[in-house]
Amino acid sequence: xxxxxxxxxxAYFKISSVLFLIVSFGSEAAFCSLRDPxxxxxxxxxxxxxxxxxVTDVTEADRAQxxxxxPFTIHQSxxxxxxxxxxxxxxxxxxxxxxxxxxxxxGLVEIAWAINVDRTLKGFYxxxxxxxxxxxxxxxxxxxxxxxxxxxELKSLLSEDGEQLxxxxxxxxxxxxxxALLTLRSALKTLAITDxxxxxxxQNLSLH
Amino acid sequence: xxAIFLPITLFFAxxxxxxxxxxxxxxxxxxLLGDNSRWSLDTSARVNxxxxxxxxxxxxxxxxxxxxxxxxxxxxxxxxxxxxxxVKLKNVSAPPFFFDNGDDTQLNWRxxxxxxxxxxxxxxxxxxxxFLIPFGLELNEDTNGTLRQFTFSDRGIKADWGVSINGxxxxxxxxxxxxxxxxNELLNTHNPYIFSGRLGTSSHKNLVGGLxxxxxxxLTENGVIERKKIGVDTSxxxxxxxxxxxxxxxxTAGNDTINSFIEASWLESRERFKSYLQLGHQSLEVDxxxxxxxxxxxxxxxxxxxxxxxxxxxxxxxDTLGAEPDFSMQVRYRL
Numbered sequence: 001x002x003x004x005x006x007x008x009x010x011a012y013f014k015i016s017s018v019l020f021l022i023v024s025f026g027s028e029a030a031f032c033s034l035r036d037p038x039x040x041x042x043x044x045x046x047x048x049x050x051x052x053x054x055v056t057d058v059t060e061a062d063r064a065q066x067x068x069x070x071p072f073t074i075h076q077s078x079x080x081x082x083x084x085x086x087x088x089x090x091x092x093x094x095x096x097x098x099x100x101x102x103x104x105x106x107g108l109v110e111i112a113w114a115i116n117v118d119r120t121l122k123g124f125y126x127x128x129x130x131x132x133x134x135x136x137x138x139x140x141x142x143x144x145x146x147x148x149x150x151x152x153e154l155k156s157l158l159s160e161d162g163e164q165l166x167x168x169x170x171x172x173x174x175x176x177x178x179x180a181l182l183t184l185r186s187a188l189k190t191l192a193i194t195d196x197x198x199x200x201x202x203q204n205l206s207l208h
Numbered sequence: 209x210x211a212i213f214l215p216i217t218l219f220f221a222x223x224x225x226x227x228x229x230x231x232x233x234x235x236x237x238x239x240l241l242g243d244n245s246r247w248s249l250d251t252s253a254r255v256n257x258x259x260x261x262x263x264x265x266x267x268x269x270x271x272x273x274x275x276x277x278x279x280x281x282x283x284x285x286x287x288x289x290x291x292x293x294x295v296k297l298k299n300v301s302a303p304p305f306f307f308d309n310g311d312d313t314q315l316n317w318r319x320x321x322x323x324x325x326x327x328x329x330x331x332x333x334x335x336x337x338x339f340l341i342p343f344g345l346e347l348n349e350d351t352n353g354t355l356r357q358f359t360f361s362d363r364g365i366k367a368d369w370g371v372s373i374n375g376x377x378x379x380x381x382x383x384x385x386x387x388x389x390x391x392n393e394l395l396n397t398h399n400p401y402i403f404s405g406r407l408g409t410s411s412h413k414n415l416v417g418g419l420x421x422x423x424x425x426x427l428t429e430n431g432v433i434e435r436k437k438i439g440v441d442t443s444x445x446x447x448x449x450x451x452x453x454x455x456x457x458x459x460t461a462g463n464d465t466i467n468s469f470i471e472a473s474w475l476e477s478r479e480r481f482k483s484y485l486q487l488g489h490q491s492l493e494v495d496x497x498x499x500x501x502x503x504x505x506x507x508x509x510x511x512x513x514x515x516x517x518x519x520x521x522x523x524x525x526x527d528t529l530g531a532e533p534d535f536s537m538q539v540r541y542r543l
Contacts, residue, residue: 025466030350030542031246031275032291037331050283050329077513088282093442106447107477109271121442127412134414184493 028041037085037099040112040125045087049094054084058197066192070155071162075103076191084198086205092118093205099127100195102186106130109182120150121187135175141175142183151191157184210487245276250293252353252454252540258301259532266298268401269353271318273542285326286333291318291352305429306392316393317350319367323374335372335385341365342372342383342406343420345469355536356484356507359454362467363435364426365391368402382407390427400427416443422458433461439461448475463491482509498536501527513543 035047041051060079067073078101085097096115101108109129116124123143126134148153156179158167165173165181173180255266271293278285293316297303300310307314317440340346345358346366360366369537370387382405389400395443401424421438423444425432439456452471457462460467472482486505491498503526525531 030250030291030352031248031273034275036284036287036330036376039378039381039412041330042376042378052282053244053276053277053280054322055246083244083277092483103478106477107475130414130447132414132446169358208321 012208019201024067026167034038036199037097037125039111040114041085041087041097043096043115044112044123045089047091047172049083049087051087051097054086054198054201055081056197056201058082058193062193062197065140065196066189067201070188071160072185074100074193079096084194084201086201095122096194098190100186100190100193102182104129104131104179104182109134109186111183111186111190113187115191115194118150119191119195121146121154121191123188124183125187133179137167138176138179142173142180145172145180146187151188154184154188154191160189177182210357218332218501219505241276244279247272247274249273249543250291250353250540251543252538254355254536256534256536261301263299263332265540267300268298268317269293271316271353279424280326281464283326283329286324288322289319291320293318293353301475314392316399317367317369328375329406331375331377333374335374335383336370338367339372340367340383341387341402341404341422342374342385343404343422343437344406344439344456345443345452347383347408347418348404348411348416348443349452353540354509354517355519356486356509356540358452359456359467359469359488360469362456362465362490363422363437364428365389365402367391369394370402373444376410379410380407381409381411389424389432393427396427398425398427398432400425400432402426415451417441422456432446435460436466448477449473450475460475460492468489480511483507496506501525501531503527503531516540 036053042050058074058079063073063076063079081097087094087097095117097112098112098115099112107130110127112125112127114124116122124139126139145157157166157172159166162185165177165182165184169180169184170177216507250269250271250273252269256265268271271291274288274290276288278288294313295316296313297307297310303310303312306448319339321335321339323333323335325333327333341360341363343363346360349358351357366385368389368391370385372383372385374383374404375381384405385402387402387404388396389402390396402422403424404420404422406420409416418441420441422435422437425434435458437456437458439454441504442452443452444451450473453469455466455468457466467490468490469486471484471486473482475482484507488503490501503523505521506521507519507521509517511517516537517538520537521535523534
């Protein structure tokens with residue numbers, strides 16, 4: 001049996017479908033593609049460790065709060081669920097690990113950040129960087145500058161508007177300044193959002 | 209045009225109707241699934257133009273995607289990934305064998321497993337459930353539910369029920385699995401099985417290599433087929449370009465076979481638009497001599513906020529078997 005649909009009915013469904021499709025619910029890629037940064041943890045934490053995932057909602061309010069601490073903030077697409085990996089060494093809190101994404105001119109760069117308990121940087125690891133510039137030599141060069149630095153110390157390497165390296169930053173990074181700038185911005189966002197979005201979780205961990 | 213558009217439109221109209229229940233489910237998210245959980249709904253409608261019969265075949269899918277990490281006070285215990293899908297076919301001339309016919313509806317399992325990771329923090333995990341067969345390029349690229357596929361058809365199976373050990377070291381990744389050989393079917397009477405595995409270099413690097421093996425009896429429409437394969441795969445990334453290569457040799461039902469696959473793809477810098485070109489070749493020794501099958505495929509996809517994806521693929525065989533060209537389009541939406 002053939003059902004005859006009126007042209008108005010078809011037009012209504014076409015319009016409603018298009019509207020439905022355009023509205024974004026801010027979803028993620030399929031979750032089966034999510035992977036723990038196990039390789040990064042093994043590389044950046046050499047001693048015996050164990051880790052625990054803490055998933056939280058990074059909210060629009062968190063994004064706005066970060067903007068008060070930095071001249072830039074996370075992308076709106078990052079307002080979603082994110083994981084902080086909490087590291088324990090011999091049952092003591094040993095640090096944190098978080099992966100963050102930054103846009104480069106060739107696409108997304110994903111960096112896994114190792115953070116000390118006092119919120120200085122322990123190190124980083126390119127989890128995804130499709131430029132040949134993201135090699136071990138350049139990563140080590142950037143790491144030597146930012147390792148052990150706090151949020152304030154890292155911020156001093158950046159210009160006022162956050163769009164370029166400061167004079168101190170230019171003197172400090174001897175290789176790949178564009179990649180160093182991208183990494184530095186990622187470091188600052190990571191440290192700030194860790195304290196903003198996981199504040200209660202970290203407080204609870206400290207109490208135990 | 210309406211003949212193609214109307215069924216897809218009605219499918220998404222149905223999705224609009226269930227949208228209020230999505231809001232309810234989200235509000236129940238925490239109590240139902242607890243901490244460290246995420247979930248979404250995945251809908252897709254695919255139209256495939258069958259050149260031989262000059263007709264359109266439709267595939268509609270509505271599925272759940274749940275991801276939950278179970279943890280104790282100071283360590284992760286394991287991860288649950290649960291993706292059941294209801295798949296409705298319409299006018300499909302050659303449906304997968306677990307469908308009764310080309311207009312059937314079945315529960316389809318994409319990924320549904322628990323990966324126990326408390327033994328040594330990622331170096332030795334035990335996975336149980338339905339998961340991707342660890343062979344070749346499949347493990348490092350998520351192609352579930354997409355038009356873009358690699359070489360699983362050569363082995364006759366993409367994902368299977370079973371158990372695996374898997375792990376990640378700083379420079380190596382591995383997975384070895386013993387599975388049922390029955391794909392989507394949890395219960396069967398033909399006693400198939402597959403023993404498979406892959407050892408690869410770190411998947412986050414721009415140059416990745418892997419060695420794989422596949423041995424077993426795979427369930428098909430007409431009973432089981434014995435397949436033995438050894439494979440090698442390589443992925444190389446250069447800015448927005450990705451190059452993939454996989455080659456395997458072995459036997460299918462006792463006949464020697466060699467399979468090769470290459471793909472070049474380009475991803476726009478904001479990662480919304482992707483295009484790819486694939487070339488595949490299979491050589492099979494049969495009683496009458498060597499049977500060669502070669503194909504090329506070109507595909508495009510565009511996504512909006514990782515939620516809406518529109519994709520199209522044209523695939524053409526250049527062999528002597530006379531397979532007709534295949535043109536597919538898909539709309540996919542994750543809520």
